[in-house]
């Protein structure tokens with residue numbers, strides 16, 4: 001069995017000062033990106049991460065547009081030299097067995113950025129954090145932020161738990177990159193769940209699964225089950241390991257008294273194309289579960305604080321958009337926070353100025369996710385009727401969601417709306 005927990009290395013034990021320009025909560029992709037770029041601008045930055053690094057994390061499949069942020073961070077040569085499987089395409093399988101032709105990302109843009117990677121996140125996230133340390137960021141692991149301190153409405157720093165004790169650290173700006181635990185968003189009551197995407201996921205790692213050959217070997221495969229009640233991801237990793245996860249409406253995935261394994265097996269029964277791939281495979285990790293992870297924050301920033309990555313919003317895993325958005329948001333927040341610090345204006349209005357443009361890009365992923373879950377909607381039929389929108393579709397699949405005009409595709413799609421999984425309360429009689 002692969003161990004999901006890693007030994008406590010204690011490597012990131014940098015001395016902590018009383019005061020920083022910026023304190024970042026969380027050392028995932030968003031935290032590593034925002035801190036690296038701010039340090040490159042010359043700011044004094046502290047990252048506080050509650051777990052150890054490396055640490056296990058779901059989310060192994062990158063999309064091509066990650067290239068540009070990774071390039072800015074100087075990490076493309078390391079990725080090229082790595083043994084991570086190269087990902088050239090994504091392939092969809094409908095009704096449990098109907099395989100469509102893969103979407104090759106370079107069909108519109110034959111640039112090296114059209115190829116990306118399938119990464120183990122423990123390793124990948126450590127690479128990002130090591131890069132942050134090399135650029136001058138102080139990183140402290142096993143450092144859980146207990147609270148963001150405020151004077152009136154203005155954030156003034158954090159209170160952090162270090163071993164048995166805790167202490168205050170002051171900051172001009174606190175950047176919350178705490179992932180889907182969404183530290184400030186939850187504490188300030190800003191979380192808005194997506195009622196149409198109340199999903200749950202069961203996943204594990206397998207060895208010895210059937211892999212495609214050549215250019216297709218590293219492709220992500222998205223396999224819908226027979227009646228589209230759920231779908232599987234199939235993400236080939238290094239050393240013959242494949243990450244396989246199954247997602248469906250929350251109540252369907254986690255019925256009372258059932259185990260994650262039973263749900264996985266139940267759905268596998270309804271997906272012959274995946275059964276074929278798993279015929280000679282053995283599971284090499286326990287099952288994990290996660291649920292109700294699609295949400296956004298009503299606010300992106302306040303005086304002295306700003307949200308970034310999953311701590312601001314997350315939309316369903318089907319198009320593997322999470323790490324890309326965490327990196328992109330990290331870059332945007334870093335550039336903007338630098339400008340705000342130089343101007344001496346760290347008001348909520350100034351720190352959150354990027355919100356609307358960013359949210360528009362995220363909406364393009366969200367609408368494509370809605371189309372995926374809408375009963376009766378078929379991407380194959382849509383493309384046959386509207387071949388002119390192929391480049392829009394590929395743009396969103398690679399992550400070019402901030403490109404002008406890319407959202408035009410949704411006018412042609414018409415009414416895309418997945419059914420809600422929410423159990424409405426019984427109407428009360430007056």
Ligand SMILES: Cc1cc2nc3c(=O)[nH]c(=O)nc-3n(C[C@H](O)[C@H](O)[C@H](O)COP(=O)(O)OP(=O)(O)OC[C@H]3O[C@@H](n4cnc5c(N)ncnc54)[C@H](O)[C@@H]3O)c2cc1C
Nearest residue numbers: 026028029030050059061145178179309310317322323326
């Ligand atoms: C089922 C599922 C499958 C997914 N699959 C993919 C995929 O294939 N590809 C993809 O790109 N994305 C995927 N994602 C999304 C992806 O994992 C996230 O979007 C990404 O990790 C976000 O990065 P982040 O830096 O914002 O947060 P995280 O990577 O979650 O990092 C947040 C960090 O903050 C730390 N932290 C939290 N609270 C505190 C605190 N109080 N004090 C100190 N530290 C704290 C945490 O320990 C963590 O290390 C998936 C998500 C889900 C739910």
